[in-house]
Amino acid sequence: MAKASVELTRELQDSIRRCLSQGAVLQQHRVKLETKPKKFEDRVLALTSWRLHLFPLKVPAKVESSFNVLEIRAFNTLSQNQILVETERGMVSMRLPSAESVDQVTRHVSSALSKVCPGPGCLIRRGNVDTPEGPRDTSPNSETSTSTTHSVCGGFSETYAALCDYNGLHCREEVQWDVDTIYHAEDNREFNLLDFSHLESRDLALMVAALAYNQWFTKLYCKDLRLGSEVLEQVLHTLSKSGSLEELVLDNAGLKTYSREVTRSLAGPKLLPCSEGL
Template sequence: MSDRDDFSELIGSARNVTKCSSFYFNGRIRYGTKGEKVEERFLCMNAFRVYICSIKIPVKIESQFNILSIKLIDRTSDSHVIIETEEKQVHSLYSLHDKASIQPFLLILIRNLHAVFPHRLQAIVEIRPENEYDKLLRLSNEYYEDILNGIRPCGGFSVRYECACDLYQSSCHKYVQNLIDNVFAHRVSREFTFREFESLTQKDWLPIIHALRHNEWFTKLTIENTKLSSENIDELCTVTRLCETIKDLRLVNCGLTKDFGTRFGHCLSVTCVENLDLSNNTLEDKGLINLSSSLQQRKLPLRSINLQSCSITHKSLQAFHTTLMNNTCLLKNLQTLNLSGNRIKEENCITILFSNNDNMLEELHLSDVEFSLESTSHGSKQIFDIIFNKISP
């Protein structure tokens, strides 16, 4: 059997074990294993995943990673590249021969990454040397046809979703992609809603949420009346931390508890969200206190906050309002605050809002609270919306 026949058999075996009908790249390389040992391996890649396989037939997958997990690409020489992933794994790839180049693999890898992140790749993946990215992208444009060329609906969300499905090894639902490309893309509001995906499991939601991490299209994210899994809550926190375009975040009646205050608090100080709706979640005092602590460090404005029916009391509102008073950026920009449906028994935690002339509040919703609003409404002209209150005699 010739070398060509051997290589064809190797490719066939690799396709079988990886369940890939075709590869974007395949070839023999040398791969750094334990210590400084370097051994021959078979490297192959489809649109979203890289495989390092044995060279013995039947082929076995020894290592693999999704391109979304790549954090660093370091081209140390023409024949050597180091790839680091989120899992803190280091993949050291060498060309099969010292005089050969590993550039063909790099060109395709950069091309695939650029297809997923056409405008933000350099901000997501560190590429060394610093001038290497432009060079590799130019060469890849020259050698490989861009099958995704042109403007893609919703900034290419469907491609990122499909890649995220591969990352989580979950099913890619074509109707999700069709809905995004043909319905969501025509929304003037650029709102991403999840009510259309209620038939899917929480596990199926995970890659959808992940695909919003580096979104540049949608400006509003809404999830209502669905209890979110812990994993999806964590992913939402990551999305709000990384995404710069989502300004409105509505998580209404999503089963969020006091622990959410701590988890979401880590990103609240840096998120670009300006309108936050957490209504009808049992955040309780502990949750609001944790959120308030994070707000102290926030340097970006918040326009509106909805905490209606969040099981909070005057105890946590004292901490929340103190944070507002001490953060001039928040105080000067907050226009709407909804505290309706909470067990607020002391009015001083409301009147404190109006003791500072920097206060720009235009709407304060206080329906269904537990203290008399007569003195508050008379003394604070900026309270414009106090309706359906249980005012004590």
């Protein structure tokens, strides 16, 4: 059941849950949002698995703004129970009702990020960002953080779901089921795009994008399936970011236009054996 701060009526809490019916509401907190310099207004902060939502204190509930955890560039907890979040779109500053609420929100964000990507990502800090000694790093990769052990297949399904939310696209449960059940049971480290050839190009692109953060899969395979430009662009991105992919096989996949870019991606310190039919 979602955790809710005091002073939130049951009617408002239920209205927020109905508004966010596509995802379970894990926490609700009444906060003071800084709408202008030194001007704070009442809002409700609602947390789902991969997104933070802000609501006015009105029924029926309507989302005023939201952002995915992957949009967060820095997350600072300050004095007076204040949180300062730097996102891709700007800064969000809010005061929570208690230190416990701050801790709950911080742990949620840290846990979500650790599920999505094991590598360096958002930096979560505690303390005054202006102090000379600097705040304490509690990012998912620091020794002081609470890092969640990845689930089956390196947490691919969690990363895929978070990327779907980030891009505003439907998360296909059949993709998660195939990976969590079939790939896991067979201890299969080769991600075969042919297994998902019935899906649209944008769905394939998100799967490839998820591999950039994954440490389970070591091979990406596709043969006799012409991949769209958005998929091939994600292949390039994944090659540049992945620390675990060791082999790439794209045979007759429409790679000709991108052959130079792929060659450059493979020319880094870690060379991936590549079999490609243009």
